[in-house]
Amino acid sequence: MALLQVEGLKKVYADGTVGLSGIDFEVKAGEFIAVIGPSGAGKSTLLRCLNQMVEPTGGSIVFQGAQTIGSGRRKLRNIRREMSMIFQGFNLFERVSVLTNVLHGRLGYMSSWRGALGLFLKDDVAEARRLLERVGLREQMHKRADELSGGQQQRVGIARALAQKPKLILADEPIASLDPAASETVMSSLHRFCSEDGIACLCNLHQVDMAKKYASRIIGIHKGQKVFDGTPDELTDEMIRLIYNQKPAEAQELAETDMARKETA
Numbered sequence: 001m002a003l004l005q006v007e008g009l010k011k012v013y014a015d016g017t018v019g020l021s022g023i024d025f026e027v028k029a030g031e032f033i034a035v036i037g038p039s040g041a042g043k044s045t046l047l048r049c050l051n052q053m054v055e056p057t058g059g060s061i062v063f064q065g066a067q068t069i070g071s072g073r074r075k076l077r078n079i080r081r082e083m084s085m086i087f088q089g090f091n092l093f094e095r096v097s098v099l100t101n102v103l104h105g106r107l108g109y110m111s112s113w114r115g116a117l118g119l120f121l122k123d124d125v126a127e128a129r130r131l132l133e134r135v136g137l138r139e140q141m142h143k144r145a146d147e148l149s150g151g152q153q154q155r156v157g158i159a160r161a162l163a164q165k166p167k168l169i170l171a172d173e174p175i176a177s178l179d180p181a182a183s184e185t186v187m188s189s190l191h192r193f194c195s196e197d198g199i200a201c202l203c204n205l206h207q208v209d210m211a212k213k214y215a216s217r218i219i220g221i222h223k224g225q226k227v228f229d230g231t232p233d234e235l236t237d238e239m240i241r242l243i244y245n246q247k248p249a250e251a252q253e254l255a256e257t258d259m260a261r262k263e264t265a
């Protein structure tokens with residue numbers, strides 16, 4: 001059984017803008033998938049619909065065998081703790097310590113009053129320290145988050161995501177604000193930890209070279225539609241040109257021809 005099954009996923013925003021116009025795909029446990037496409041294609045909308053930070057307007061999302069659309073608050077909280085998110089702008093609490101930011105990854109497992117008072121369990125604190133060591137930030141754990149560089153802050157974001165013990169990480173352009181060296185560190189850390197812990201990842205990326213380097217599968221989106229779904233090798237230069245050069249119909253046609261060729265081979 002797939003970890004995640006998405007069928008006919010749609011999002012039309014209140015002002016009538018179509019974010020997603022019916023997307024289908026599956027994610028297997030432990031798969032590392034890059035999502036690419038031009039600006040405004042619907043990549044963020046897709047990730048945010050999956051954890052329902054953005055409410056889908058149609059379709060179905062089955063996560064670990066259960067339909068998530070229409071879930072009540074309690075069920076949604078349980079779904080979200082197993083689907084952690086990494087953000088382009090890190091989304092850390094800047095004035096609190098790095099360690100506390102990682103501990104926030106445990107909030108979904110605590111009663112709200114314990115969380116509000118910051119009464120974290122001893123085991124959770126030990127695990128947060130271990131995770132910070134794992135991402136190479138042991139020395140920084142008592143610093144305020146805003147004292148860290150962008151690349152270090154994103155590694156805190158990764159440690160926080162891992163603290164949730166997720167089955168799936170949704171990474172929304174995790175390296176868009178970073179320089180090339182920090183981007184490599186963040187992508188290689190994210191890839192390594194997902195692989196070591198058997199976590200699936202859907203990672204929105206603008207950098208096609210990074211998508212090809214780290215993902216085992218790439219999904220291409222254009223104008224709210226899936227126009228490519230294949231391996232890095234199958235993402236040819238021609239396909240990239242079609243996805244980014246506003247010719248999704250031609251890209252889809254090329255993908256279908258490739259698929260038919262693979263089936264008959």
Ligand SMILES: Nc1ncnc2c1ncn2[C@@H]1O[C@H](COP(=O)(O)OP(=O)(O)OP(=O)(O)O)[C@@H](O)[C@H]1O
Nearest residue numbers: 013015017018019038039040041042043044045046
């Ligand atoms: N809150 C919103 N209200 C109305 N339209 C929105 C809203 N959020 C996104 N959109 C629109 O939905 C479409 C998809 O946007 P989305 O942010 O998902 O694209 P993206 O591929 O992530 O783009 P980028 O790479 O620039 O971040 C765009 O046309 C965008 O303007």
